[in-house]
Amino acid sequence: MTGSxxxxxNAGGAWQIxxxxxxxxxxxxxxxxxxxxxxxxxxxxxxxxxxxxPGVTDVVPAFTTVALHYxxxxxxxxxxxxEQLRDQVEALLARGxxxxxxxxxxxxxxxxxxxxxxxDLAEVATLCKLGPDEVIALHAASPHVVYMLGxxxxxxxxxxxxxxxGVPRRxxxxxxxPMGSVAIARDQSIIYPLETPGGWNLIGRTPLRLFRxxxxxxxxxQPGDEVRFVPIPxxxxxxxxxxx
Amino acid sequence: xxxxxxxxxxxxTLQDLGxxxxxxxxxxxxxVMDEWSHRIANLLVGNPAHEATLEVTLMxxxxxxxxxxxxxxxxxxxxxxxxxxxxxxxTPVLVGAGSQLDFGRRVAGMRAYLAVRGGFAVxxxxxxxxTYVRGAFGGFDGRALRKGDALVIGASDVxxxxxxLAAKLRAGTLPFATLDDPPELPPAPSGSLPTTVRxxxxxxxxxxxxxxxxxxxxxxxxxxxxSDRMGFRFEGPKLALTEPxxxxxxxxxxxxxxxxxxxxxxxxxxxxxxxxxxxxxASVASxxxxxxxxxxxQQALRFTLISLEDAQQxxxxxxxxxxxxxxxxxxxxxx
Numbered sequence: 001m002t003g004s005x006x007x008x009x010n011a012g013g014a015w016q017i018x019x020x021x022x023x024x025x026x027x028x029x030x031x032x033x034x035x036x037x038x039x040x041x042x043x044x045x046x047x048x049x050x051x052x053x054p055g056v057t058d059v060v061p062a063f064t065t066v067a068l069h070y071x072x073x074x075x076x077x078x079x080x081x082x083e084q085l086r087d088q089v090e091a092l093l094a095r096g097x098x099x100x101x102x103x104x105x106x107x108x109x110x111x112x113x114x115x116x117x118x119x120d121l122a123e124v125a126t127l128c129k130l131g132p133d134e135v136i137a138l139h140a141a142s143p144h145v146v147y148m149l150g151x152x153x154x155x156x157x158x159x160x161x162x163x164x165x166g167v168p169r170r171x172x173x174x175x176x177x178p179m180g181s182v183a184i185a186r187d188q189s190i191i192y193p194l195e196t197p198g199g200w201n202l203i204g205r206t207p208l209r210l211f212r213x214x215x216x217x218x219x220x221x222q223p224g225d226e227v228r229f230v231p232i233p234x235x236x237x238x239x240x241x242x243x244x
Numbered sequence: 245x246x247x248x249x250x251x252x253x254x255x256x257t258l259q260d261l262g263x264x265x266x267x268x269x270x271x272x273x274x275x276v277m278d279e280w281s282h283r284i285a286n287l288l289v290g291n292p293a294h295e296a297t298l299e300v301t302l303m304x305x306x307x308x309x310x311x312x313x314x315x316x317x318x319x320x321x322x323x324x325x326x327x328x329x330x331x332x333x334x335t336p337v338l339v340g341a342g343s344q345l346d347f348g349r350r351v352a353g354m355r356a357y358l359a360v361r362g363g364f365a366v367x368x369x370x371x372x373x374x375t376y377v378r379g380a381f382g383g384f385d386g387r388a389l390r391k392g393d394a395l396v397i398g399a400s401d402v403x404x405x406x407x408x409l410a411a412k413l414r415a416g417t418l419p420f421a422t423l424d425d426p427p428e429l430p431p432a433p434s435g436s437l438p439t440t441v442r443x444x445x446x447x448x449x450x451x452x453x454x455x456x457x458x459x460x461x462x463x464x465x466x467x468x469x470x471s472d473r474m475g476f477r478f479e480g481p482k483l484a485l486t487e488p489x490x491x492x493x494x495x496x497x498x499x500x501x502x503x504x505x506x507x508x509x510x511x512x513x514x515x516x517x518x519x520x521x522x523x524x525x526a527s528v529a530s531x532x533x534x535x536x537x538x539x540x541x542q543q544a545l546r547f548t549l550i551s552l553e554d555a556q557q558x559x560x561x562x563x564x565x566x567x568x569x570x571x572x573x574x575x576x577x578x579x
Contacts, residue, residue, distance in 0.1 A: 018447050021527030022555040024497040026447070033492055045268065058267040060495040062519055067495030069267065072556050073563045080553045081560075149270040150493060150519030153379055157493075194379070211269075213369050213381035219269045 015093055017086050024069045025082060027089060033063045033187070035159060038147045041066050042224050043099045044092075053088055055081070061223050062148045063157070106226045109191070109206050111182050112237035113139075117205035120170070124184065124201050127167045136231055138162040139203065144189055144227040154193040154211025154219040158227055161187050173199030180205045182229065189229075191221075204229075207240035245311035247360065249393040250344060253305035258364050258383035258395075259514070260296040263372035267518040273498070274374040274382065277473060277514050277537035278355055280433055281319035283566060285359035287573050288316035288336045288427070290400075295363035296373040296383070298395075300356040302540075304347020305389060307358075311341045312410065313397065314361035320353025320538055326419045335426040338409035343419050353538040362400035376515065378474075427573050430565040433534040438464060439545040441532045444552050446501060446524035448489065456483040456507075460525060461549050465509065469541040473515040476536060478545075482507030483525060493521040499528035499536075511536060529555040531562050 016028045027044065030037035045061035048068065052059075055074025060067040068085065075081035113136045114121040125132045142165075144158040161184060169185040174197060177183070181192045183200035190200055193210035210220045221227065232240070249256075259282070262275025276282040282297050298305075304322045309315075317324050317333045324331040326343050333356075339345065347356070366373050366384050375383025384393060413421035449457065465480035483503045496502065500512045502522035511528055512520070513536070528536060529550060539545065550558075 019444070019527075019552050020447070020495065020524075021444065021497045021499050022530050022552060022559055024495065026494060028494075031492070049268075057264045058273075060267045060518060062494040063492050065492075065494040067497075069264075069495075069497065072559050080556045082552055082556060148493070148519070149268065151270060151517055153269060153271045155270045213379065217269065218266070218271065218370060223268070 017089060019082050020067060022082070023072060024067055025086060025089070026065050026067045027093070028065045030064050033147070033159065035145065037064050038145075038159065039099060039224070040097075044097050045223070047092070047097045053085065053092075055085065062150060104224065104226055105222070106228060107221060108228050108230050109182075109208055110230045110232045110236065110240060111140075111204040111206050112232050112234050113182075113204035115234065117234075117237070118182070118203040120183075120201040121203045124165070124167050124203055128165055130164065135165060135203065138165055139184070139189070140229045140231055142189075142229075144229070146221050146223050146225045146227060147188075148223055149219060149221070152194060152196055153213070154221070156191055156193075156210070156219075156221045156227075158189040158191075159187065161189050163187065167201055169199045170201060173197055174202075177202065178205065180207060180210075182206055204231075205237070207237050245309070245313065245397045247313075247364075247395040247397060248308040248310065249305060249389050249391055249395070250308055251306035251346075252389040252391055252393070253300055253347065254303040255301040256305045256389040257299050257375040257377065257387075258296045258366060259299045259374045260372055261294050262514070263370050263374055263376070263382065266370045267495070270518050271370060272376060272379070272474075272515050272517060274376045274473075275372070275514050276357065276374075278319050278357065278534040280534040280562075281355070281357045282359075284334065284429065284569070285316045285318040285357045287566075287570050288318075288334070289314050289359045289361040290573070290577060291359055291361060291363055295359070296366065298358040298360075298364070298389075300347060300358060302350060302354060304356060306344060306346045308344045309339050309341065312338060312413070314338050314400075314409070315345075316359045317356055318359075319356040321351035322353075322356045323348035323351060324356070329418055329420070331420060332422055334429050335422055336409070337420050337422050338413050339420045340413055350540075354540050355537055360397050362398040365396040365398040378515065423576075427569070427576055430569045433531060433562075439535060439539065439543065440548055441535055441545055442529040442550045442555065442558075443501065443526040443547045444529065444550060444555050446526045448485075448491075448523035449525055451485050451487075451489050451523055452503075452525055453484050453486050456481075456485075456525070459483060460509070460547055462546070464544045464546055466544050467539050467541050468508075471541065473513055475513055475516060476511040476539070478509050478511070480508075483509060485523060489523050491521045491523060493519045496520040496524070497527065499530060499533050500524055501526045501528065513537070529558060531555070531558045 058069035072081035177198035380386040465478035468477040
């Protein structure tokens, strides 16, 4: 899929570039969801946001990839716009992109675990052969990091879940999951920023609003943020909910 | 001036060219389904391309113009009329103050676009006036129009030469006026029958069985009624993978064709989510997305494979045609 010049510079196969239709391309940095690959994708996305390439309208980092949406009419060369942009991206990657050295933000997210807010907590505990309090303690102690925002506005996927909490998704997804629900499945956690259907295991709920369309930026969490979940009692939840 | 909503229609939303630049936050682009018709409508009334138009779906609204307004209707033929008189589409129309525009029977297509000179003055949310109904933001109050809504129209120079139509309106017997010599529209996107839509092979093309790849390019697919602004579901031969594929969610785009485990392809449309985790067998060429946007449920189509290079050539040719048309309309304004 990549040109011969590009292949020469990318001998290690550290990345792959492929078209996503005629107005986007995707750069892939690996095929496993892990912290280093995610960090690399983020660093490249940051670089592309700091120094935008002409014609690129959206830069979308995901677990292992960065997508560039672009306007083909912005490319004036004779070759296909995809080839022109691909070569620019290849050149950028070949020069090397420094990994993120900005101070990592640590965001505390208060969570009321269990009860009506975390209806799956007991089941998760049983599956993990732990007590509910141990599940809460392990979740709060896990070094969560935001891998990507996707699926819905401000919807964060968080890596770093303690392996002892690895449970599959629910066999039957719920038709509605309340806004703010904190959920786990496999090796990740998510927070539902709005009411939506969902199949993850609900263990708690945060009173924080993750997405505000009128704010700049509209999302509380950004890719690369570290997230620390702080257990709170229901009274505190109610108080924060009012204050938010 | 206002456009008052007498009857809302089934799904009438303000849309522009989309909420560009916010996909990294998981914010869908939204925007018009039929970019071609939207752009032609704005050009006809002298609006910039990014101005919002009203996307009218299947059963259109009834709207009253409190003052004279220069409008253009493009896209689906949904029998627009003022009083007893059919309103021509694809041409600038000056409607008189107090006129009520009604949409009627569907003749062809699914979505019509109404541009009003000056544009719809709703607040921009994340740089866009597009309505995202699921997220309840953008456009008019983040929702489709309702009875009793009043859409404010932005200020425009009344000196627009097309306002020469005003004299004609006063002199004529119709409740609206059109040009004697209207600008000639560039050829609209259209597929041969049954509708044919051009696609490029997607990233997981090779992961599908030879039968699936052949079926995609040869069989007929029918648009499922379970289709909306987010995605068009098609029914036809089931498209199977050679072996199960472990996919990691990544970005998707307008026109991406993804295939969930049931084997029925879904074409992602304007309100699509920003990322997806299903194998992508192909992508619809951008120039043919307006054809899809005008399909009605149960209508059949065929996909035909082209190269990325060809798709981009077609895209650039389309842009040149639009630029040429813009010049033509501009010349008309100056004449």
